[in-house]
Amino acid sequence: MKPTSKIIIGCMSWGKWGKQFSTKEATAMIEFCVANGNTFFDHADLYGDYTTEAEFGCALHKSLIPRETIQLITKCGIQNPGETRNNSVKHYNYTKEYIIWSAEQSLKNLKTGYIDTFLLHRPSPLMDPIEIAEAITILKNQGKIINFGVSNFTPSQVNLISDHVVVDVNQIEFSLTKNTAMTNGSLDQMLQKGIQPMSWSPLGSVFKEETNQTKRIKKWLKRFCEKYNCSKDTLVLAWILKHPAKIAPVIGTTTKERILNANKAQEINLELEDWFVLLEASNGQEVA
DSSP, X not given: OOOOOXXXXXXXXXXXXXXXXXXXXXXXXXXXXXXXXXXXXXXXTTHHHHTHHXXXXXXXXHHTOOGGGSEEEEEEOEEOOSSSSOOSSOEEOOOHHHHHHHHHHHHHHHTOSOEEEEEEOSOOTTOOXXXXXXXXXXXXHTTSEEEEEEESOOHHHXXXXXXXXXXXXXXXXXXXXXXXXXXXXXXXXXXXXXOEEEEESTTTTTTTOOSHHHHHHHHHHHHHHHHHTSOHHHHHHHHHHTSTTOOEEEEOOOOHHHHHHHHHGGGOOOOHHHHHHHHHHHHTSOOO
C-alpha cells in the first residue's frame, strides 16, 4: 500500500445526495482510494438523509480491507427533517445522551468497533461544554472514539469546548477563494494549540463560478500549470498545503483522475512569491 495521503476523501456525495453508488461501486471506490494512499474517509451521520454511513459500512465490509489500515471520520449533531428522522425543524442536539447514541449509531452503520475522529458538526447556541465533555470522555474511555473534534467552530467556540475536553480537530471551510480563516484567528489558534485543521470545499468557487475573482485566479493558474507541470485543481490544493498549520483538504470528488490530481498536490512546493500571487489574485489586492 502507498504511504498515507494527506488528502481526505469526502463521502457526502457517494450515496443518496450524489452518485448513489451500489455496494459494488462503493467497494471499488474504497479499494481505489486505499491503493493510492487515501486512507482517510470523511462522513457525517446526516449524509444521504442518514443513509450514506450504512451504505459505506456495507461496502467497507465487502472490501476486506483491514480496518486498522484506514481512518474513519464522522460527525454528529445536525437534526434534519426528513424520511428517516421525525424532526419538525432543523436543529442541533448536543445533549450527553444524544452524542453517545449518535456515536453508537455511527459505529453500527460503519460496521466498526471504533471511530478514529468524531466531530460535532456545527456549533449550537444551546451547547453545554461540560455535558459535551462528559459524553466524549465516556466514549473515549470505552474505546469507541479515538480523537475528538469540531467542525465549523470559531476560535471562541473551540475555546469553550477545549476548556473541558481536548479538541484534536477543527474542520472548517477553507480554500483559495474562501480564505478568511487566515485572518479571523482560526488557523492561528490551530497552530498555537496543535489542533489539526481540515478544510471542506478546498477548491472553493474556482471551478464553480465565473467571477472577477475566479477569472484572476485562473489566469495565474494557467501560467503556473506550465511551471509546475500539473493541473489547475492540483495547484489550488498545493496552495492550501503550503500553510504551516498543515491543513488536510477534504475532497468531495468521486472522479478517479481528480483524486490522483489531488494527491499530486503533495509533491508541489509552491514558491513563496507564487503563493502570494494567487492570494493577491483571489483577494483582488496586494497584502497590506
